[in-house]
Amino acid sequence: MEPPNGIGSIRALGYRLTFQREQIYHALERLGHATPDQVSQVLPETAGVSLSTIYRVLDLLEKIGLVHHTHVGHNATYHIGGYDDHVHLVCRDCAVIQEADPHLLDPAFAAMLRDYHFAADVRQLVIYGRCKECAPGDDGADSPD
């Protein structure tokens, strides 16, 4: 659905291709998942992209479908791609974000539509829990927070 040039397609949509927009897009590509602040931090001095611009550009990129964002805890977290939907699994211990196949939730979402008439949107979904590395042994100890 996206041309392989990613950010390049911005021109076809009537937006200008600026240095900053490229930098931000590519930074996000490298990071995978990142908050606006994290994007800011990985941009080299030479880029000199202001935070305002990062917010503005990420917003624009989302509007045109090149990126998506979800709220992880207190922060907006962006990632490339609006097409390859995935669920975010956020480890509450190490904060690492994994991506999971959204189809795992199809039955649950179907049940929600049936039982509650609620049309869930998988693209916004963030699931908190504990990843493999942070899990206690298989003795299933539970120590919430």
Next chain:
Amino acid sequence: MEPPNGIGSIRALGYRLTFQREQIYHALERLGHATPDQVSQVLPETAGVSLSTIYRVLDLLEKIGLVHHTHVGHNATYHIGGYDDHVHLVCRDCAVIQEADPHLLDPAFAAMLRDYHFAADVRQLVIYGRCKECAPGDDGADSPD
């Protein structure tokens, strides 16, 4: 697991039962789901509970398991009870929060544990989507955002 007196059990845990703690707890009981700010707004003048205290008390109540919170968009949203787990269904149009049976997700969560070794925590789960009232007709029109 909870004595029926709710906030009363705070004494047994070594915390003082203050006027403010009662007010906050009961406000949350009435509201169902509420942000600290919403709690503040429903407390009568006579209560005069400062926002600092509301944050502090909600935090305490969560620590001792009387309430739970999740992040809905940009806001921390609290609700009574750590025992009757439920999933939050947040309508992105009208912002109403429904509660759904968490067992709907058991199969999906089991699959996540199996496929990703990720132990999901249903108590933190917030699902965005569109509720019955805000849904377009059954022609399934999709207008994201």
Next chain:
DNA sequence: TCGCAGATGGGAACTGTTCCCATCTTATGG
């Protein structure tokens, strides 16, 4: 009733995000 550990009020400080506007840049037409 007294005393003190613990709780509160309220305002300062902090963080993430949005807004504003003067300045600068991209893309177009000459």
Next chain:
DNA sequence: CCATAAGATGGGAACAGTTCCCATCTGCGA
């Protein structure tokens, strides 16, 4: 190749939600 105008950026002010600090106050055990 340059001028131009619409569009984009920088940076700081403004905002909202939340945390922190400390002087003052209060619940509750002695």
